[in-house]
Amino acid sequence: MNYLSYIPVFDHLARSEQERLSQASFIRKFRKNEILHNGSQDCTGLVLVLSGQLRVFTISEEGREITMYRLFERDLCLFSASCIIHSIQFDMTVSAEKDAEVLMIPSEAYKSVMEVSAPLANYTNEVMASRFSDVMWLIDQILWKSFDKRLAGFLLEEMDIEETDTLRITHEAIGNHLGNPREVVTRMLKYFVNENLISLSRGTIEIKDRGGLQKIAGK
Amino acid sequence: MNYLSYIPVFDHLARSEQERLSQASFIRKFRKNEILHNGSQDCTGLVLVLSGQLRVFTISEEGREITMYRLFERDLCLFSASCIIHSIQFDMTVSAEKDAEVLMIPSEAYKSVMEVSAPLANYTNEVMASRFSDVMWLIDQILWKSFDKRLAGFLLEEMDIEETDTLRITHEAIGNHLGNPREVVTRMLKYFVNENLISLSRGTIEIKDRGGLQKIAGK
Numbered sequence: 184m185n186y187l188s189y190i191p192v193f194d195h196l197a198r199s200e201q202e203r204l205s206q207a208s209f210i211r212k213f214r215k216n217e218i219l220h221n222g223s224q225d226c227t228g229l230v231l232v233l234s235g236q237l238r239v240f241t242i243s244e245e246g247r248e249i250t251m252y253r254l255f256e257r258d259l260c261l262f263s264a265s266c267i268i269h270s271i272q273f274d275m276t277v278s279a280e281k282d283a284e285v286l287m288i289p290s291e292a293y294k295s296v297m298e299v300s301a302p303l304a305n306y307t308n309e310v311m312a313s314r315f316s317d318v319m320w321l322i323d324q325i326l327w328k329s330f331d332k333r334l335a336g337f338l339l340e341e342m343d344i345e346e347t348d349t350l351r352i353t354h355e356a357i358g359n360h361l362g363n364p365r366e367v368v369t370r371m372l373k374y375f376v377n378e379n380l381i382s383l384s385r386g387t388i389e390i391k392d393r394g395g396l397q398k399i400a401g402k
Numbered sequence: 403m404n405y406l407s408y409i410p411v412f413d414h415l416a417r418s419e420q421e422r423l424s425q426a427s428f429i430r431k432f433r434k435n436e437i438l439h440n441g442s443q444d445c446t447g448l449v450l451v452l453s454g455q456l457r458v459f460t461i462s463e464e465g466r467e468i469t470m471y472r473l474f475e476r477d478l479c480l481f482s483a484s485c486i487i488h489s490i491q492f493d494m495t496v497s498a499e500k501d502a503e504v505l506m507i508p509s510e511a512y513k514s515v516m517e518v519s520a521p522l523a524n525y526t527n528e529v530m531a532s533r534f535s536d537v538m539w540l541i542d543q544i545l546w547k548s549f550d551k552r553l554a555g556f557l558l559e560e561m562d563i564e565e566t567d568t569l570r571i572t573h574e575a576i577g578n579h580l581g582n583p584r585e586v587v588t589r590m591l592k593y594f595v596n597e598n599l600i601s602l603s604r605g606t607i608e609i610k611d612r613g614g615l616q617k618i619a620g621k
Contacts, residue, residue, distance in 0.1 A: 270531035304523030
């Protein structure tokens with residue numbers, strides 16, 4: 184099977200362009216928590232997710248993290264190949280949030296096709312616009328939503344992704360998603376416990392009142 | 403003169419594509435503070451700045467504003483034509499920060515050329531990546547920089563743009579740039595006065611110690 188057909192415009196490329204991409208691409212596996220791409224490193228290439236889950240985040244000078252967005256099956260990661268677009272002046276780090284299998288598309292091959300192919304250039308545009316939208320949503324959250332809303336929203340999102348009421352996640356990991364220090368997360372989780380919304384035990388968070396969290400999240 | 407040649411790839415378009423854009427485009431003038439494009443409105447078209455200065459910002463549900471970036475001569479505004487890219491799921495508002503003359507490029511014409519032209523699609527990609535970089539810088543500022551740094555940086559930037567030591571700007575306008583309530587701005591400006599960095603009088607802010615502000619801004 185040619186996984187490149189996950190790219191919706193693949194059928195619209197010329198035969199020679201399809202072959203250039205196919206011959207250059209290869210499959211790689213990453214273990215949970217492994218770093219696929221480090222912001223300051225050279226151009227890793229585009230990453231097409233075949234299975235598993237990736238996290239794309241930035242790191243401050245002081246080492247604090249915030250999650251920009253997640254990538255799931257059939258999603259394409261552009262920012263691991265930021266060299267293909269000169270005007271990208273920021274660094275993202277990409278890690279495997281779950282064991283993942285990906286198709287690596289080397290930057291050179293992708294760029295050489297994109298430069299001459301209107302369909303691939305327009306598709307790349309759509310992918311970037313979609314990530315841009317995620318980031319604008321995040322700005323909205325950070326600026327105008329208080330931390331209780333963001334944390335409640337995060338717990339609900341995690342429940343949906345993991346399909347469980349009992350999340351295995353540390354307070355520090357949550358802080359790294361939301362861009363807050365661990366202490367702030369712990370304090371708000373304890374508030375949620377007092378409100379009977381969740382219960383805490385070593386390494387897990389059990390959601391007890393989904394409706395209550397939804398009310399706080401403003402959903 | 404054909405202002406479309408401000409678009410660096412214009413010469414690389416086919417003659418028919420150049421004509422399609424030229425025939426559709428027209429010049430418009432906007433007065434200071436006039437709204438060119440309202441986030442929730444229909445697709446205004448792409449805006450190429452010929453002279454003056456535009457401000458691109460978002461507005462929260464409660465009416466608070468934050469400036470995403472400014473556009474100057476020869477800059478192209480994409481988000482006033484967000485309909486040309488489906489995946490743009492956010493609203494930006496564009497206003498004239500100074501009297502401005504712009505070339506309006508209707509969305510339909512631009513889109514029809516972009517769909518078939520790899521050079522224009524790749525150029526659009528570069529423009530979006532550049533705005534994306536501005537917004538990532540902003541996230542970095544909001545998340546990791548304290549308000550005194552951001553305010554000092556803003557005052558220095560304004561001095562450079564306006565080429566003056568005496569800024570005519572209200573505290574509310576500063577708040578709208580930085581995403582903070584007016585009271586927070588006023589409080590920090592008074593702190594800067596006490597530190598002999600600036601002086602305040604009705605409607606103006608005079609910068610007295612540029613080096614001191616630079617130190618606070620971390621530059």
